[in-house]
Amino acid sequence: MGTQTIIDIIASTIVFGALMLMTLRMNTAQSEMMQTARGDLMVQESIVQVAHLIEYDFRKMGYCRNTAQLLTDFILVADSNRITFRTDVNNDGHIDTMRYYLGPTSELASTPNPRDRILYRVINSDDAKGANLGVTVFDLRYYDQFRQLMAFPITGSALNTIKEIQITVQVENITASSLSGGSFSGYSAPFGSQYSGAYWRQMRLSSRNLTKR
Amino acid sequence: MTILAMVLMGRLIVMVNENNANMGEAVKMSEYRITSISLAESYLEDAIGKEYDEKTLPPNDPPTVTASTCTAPGSLGPESGEAYPYFDDFDDFNNLDRVDTLRDLSGKIITAIFRVRCKVEYVKISGGTIVPETSAPTYTKQFTVTVTSANVLKDNFSYSLTSSNGGTYTPNVQDTLVLRTLYSYWRL
Amino acid sequence: MGKSALILVMGFSFLFFLQGQNYYTANTEAFRNAMSYYDSTAIHEIALAGANMACTEVYREPSWRTGFSNISYNGGVFNVTAVNTGSSQRVQITSTATLNEQNYSIAIVIGPRSFSQYAYWGTGVSGGGGQVYWETGDTVTGPMHTQGTLRTTGAPTFLGRTTALNGINSINTSPSGPVFGSSFQSGLSIPLVSGSLGKLDSTATANGYRLNATGGANLYIVFNANGTVTVRQPLATSTPITQPLSTFAPNGVISINNGNIYVEGTVNGQVTILANKSSGTVGGTVNITGNLTYASDPRTDPTQTSMLGIVAQNDIVIRDNSATQFTVMGSIYSATTGLVVQNLSTRPAGNLTLVGGLIGPILYATSNGGTGSGRRGYNLGIRYDTRFMNDAPPFYPTTGTYQILSWYE
Numbered sequence: 001m002g003t004q005t006i007i008d009i010i011a012s013t014i015v016f017g018a019l020m021l022m023t024l025r026m027n028t029a030q031s032e033m034m035q036t037a038r039g040d041l042m043v044q045e046s047i048v049q050v051a052h053l054i055e056y057d058f059r060k061m062g063y064c065r066n067t068a069q070l071l072t073d074f075i076l077v078a079d080s081n082r083i084t085f086r087t088d089v090n091n092d093g094h095i096d097t098m099r100y101y102l103g104p105t106s107e108l109a110s111t112p113n114p115r116d117r118i119l120y121r122v123i124n125s126d127d128a129k130g131a132n133l134g135v136t137v138f139d140l141r142y143y144d145q146f147r148q149l150m151a152f153p154i155t156g157s158a159l160n161t162i163k164e165i166q167i168t169v170q171v172e173n174i175t176a177s178s179l180s181g182g183s184f185s186g187y188s189a190p191f192g193s194q195y196s197g198a199y200w201r202q203m204r205l206s207s208r209n210l211t212k213r
Numbered sequence: 214m215t216i217l218a219m220v221l222m223g224r225l226i227v228m229v230n231e232n233n234a235n236m237g238e239a240v241k242m243s244e245y246r247i248t249s250i251s252l253a254e255s256y257l258e259d260a261i262g263k264e265y266d267e268k269t270l271p272p273n274d275p276p277t278v279t280a281s282t283c284t285a286p287g288s289l290g291p292e293s294g295e296a297y298p299y300f301d302d303f304d305d306f307n308n309l310d311r312v313d314t315l316r317d318l319s320g321k322i323i324t325a326i327f328r329v330r331c332k333v334e335y336v337k338i339s340g341g342t343i344v345p346e347t348s349a350p351t352y353t354k355q356f357t358v359t360v361t362s363a364n365v366l367k368d369n370f371s372y373s374l375t376s377s378n379g380g381t382y383t384p385n386v387q388d389t390l391v392l393r394t395l396y397s398y399w400r401l
Numbered sequence: 402m403g404k405s406a407l408i409l410v411m412g413f414s415f416l417f418f419l420q421g422q423n424y425y426t427a428n429t430e431a432f433r434n435a436m437s438y439y440d441s442t443a444i445h446e447i448a449l450a451g452a453n454m455a456c457t458e459v460y461r462e463p464s465w466r467t468g469f470s471n472i473s474y475n476g477g478v479f480n481v482t483a484v485n486t487g488s489s490q491r492v493q494i495t496s497t498a499t500l501n502e503q504n505y506s507i508a509i510v511i512g513p514r515s516f517s518q519y520a521y522w523g524t525g526v527s528g529g530g531g532q533v534y535w536e537t538g539d540t541v542t543g544p545m546h547t548q549g550t551l552r553t554t555g556a557p558t559f560l561g562r563t564t565a566l567n568g569i570n571s572i573n574t575s576p577s578g579p580v581f582g583s584s585f586q587s588g589l590s591i592p593l594v595s596g597s598l599g600k601l602d603s604t605a606t607a608n609g610y611r612l613n614a615t616g617g618a619n620l621y622i623v624f625n626a627n628g629t630v631t632v633r634q635p636l637a638t639s640t641p642i643t644q645p646l647s648t649f650a651p652n653g654v655i656s657i658n659n660g661n662i663y664v665e666g667t668v669n670g671q672v673t674i675l676a677n678k679s680s681g682t683v684g685g686t687v688n689i690t691g692n693l694t695y696a697s698d699p700r701t702d703p704t705q706t707s708m709l710g711i712v713a714q715n716d717i718v719i720r721d722n723s724a725t726q727f728t729v730m731g732s733i734y735s736a737t738t739g740l741v742v743q744n745l746s747t748r749p750a751g752n753l754t755l756v757g758g759l760i761g762p763i764l765y766a767t768s769n770g771g772t773g774s775g776r777r778g779y780n781l782g783i784r785y786d787t788r789f790m791n792d793a794p795p796f797y798p799t800t801g802t803y804q805i806l807s808w809y810e
Binding site (some may be wrong): 012015016019022023026029032033036037040041044045047048051089137138140146147164168170198199200201203204 | 214215218219222225229233236237241242243247248251252254256258259262271291297299315317323324349
């Protein structure tokens, strides 16, 4: 084998190696982008599901199919991250109680995301059922008829003066992607710990049924 | 051949990166679309919680209010001294034009910046459809909220393209979200 | 080597193409997810549009049942039906929107806002032309409206939604002023609607019982617990008629024009009695001669369905039967005066309990205001019948406006 051949082989190996490295790096990058996109998609689908559920339930706040039933106290508990109200879930004329609240982060200690929790939707005294995974924020703000933010605690007769509710929900992916540049500008975290996330906020219906008061 | 392979590889890398950028942008835009829908719905809900008209606010509200006593079509809008969000009747939102966004609980902006525009007008049914009524007040008003953002584009990406017939797509055209509803007067 | 490199590149091109397809799918799914959210929001607004237009049609013309058919709006269509439900005065409106082959419905039940929904309605004027002051110890347990200025001294308690036309005037607020269990709103005008009693009288003619009194005729009514009613007219000694209430007055309205009513007993059914006065100087008074109750107290018996409306052009009088405990269950409405306790200065001291509501321009005293052995007349206790928040005795006078009884979306 001549020197030229050896040089050719060495050069080819170097070039081939470079090509391989480039390609493998591209493949890794592509996989991460794919994972991020999938994560974003899952989070967006999750946030829309939460939005649908909240809109579906909150629109029926104070509703009862049996119009002879008196619902004077529609909202029973109004807190910054939980709410309890009366409604007629099955549209059967019987008043039910519905609770929304966030579980503790310890319930989802098995997921990589340290902040995720279960959003619970509980009807009457049924066992607590999780409505959604990956919720990291469930925030409620209450406004009176003058559009003034009501200060906590809101108890007693003040509950009857709630006119509008601002609901904020943040959903994050329960597993991380490795890339930076998630939904939160300025967010910095160790490599491999970025979580796709999405926010949803809505100034909620003052339920039509509340206007009966 | 090796050189050809490297050239092809280079071109492939550029194409894949461009595609990734486009797709990443597109997925993000879908998230902003969801945000803009909830934003529009918020303005609608806020308006529906108000009185129908300045003239139907207590104590100007006997049980026999008629449409003719309400605000003239050309005068729909906030009364003197009224400013968002402290409106007191439905048509105060007319010609509202503001920049809005979402902030997290610490006040940091966490989504795109949106421009929200609202329009309120009287409407009636004519020929099986809802049409604006500009000559006189009616018992029904229409609320139209339009949301746009520089980060939500019609073609879902901001790079320019050339179409197959040689024409050029115009990139960076903002997509427009429009939501409408009707609000009618009946004294509760 | 070159061939290998080329094959490698082509191989990876193919892989990236496949990955690109997946990536494209994710993008499409994200867009579809956002559009599905938009569609669900838009269809809701279309249904809401139909519901709103229907409510205003019923408000303007209560007999409107035409509905809307295939009205185009915002890219979809809405269809609306309006049908009677329950009593003929209630309307169920169903608005169904269609958008992109999806349907969404909103169902509303609306009904006239009855004055019976108030635990108390007055003008702030007392008997003798003075001013009514609600004082410490007074409690109104349901919605209340003053078509004037609400005046208080000390700390009366208003547990329901309280409204007034001309604000509130509180004196002696130390150590505390009035207590509002719900909310207080000023500037609201809810006047009695003139012509209400004439309308009610016509309703009695249509399918109830109506007596156009002449020569001083009166109606003497005893409600019986078995669902019948014993009626004598024109005199207290006339031959009585006893019939099931549903036969005597099928639509539940018993009326006398230009005469008076004397009534007591146990109401089993839903009925409104009216003493109207369309002309002359005689009539328009309801005299309650003894306890007038339901078989059980609706505050403690949720199965109680009986309802009574007592409507008079003039006074509703608690006749002196020497009882120290007098109970009336029902919503009382006087078009021009109010509730009067006969012989309040001489009859034995006791308690007058009204389970229902009191609607009348003038609030009369019910006792002589004395204490101890010098006290005569009644302490008045108004206990709101919460069923009246959403229901009313048959054809009870309304405010002329509608209310939402239920809204399902």
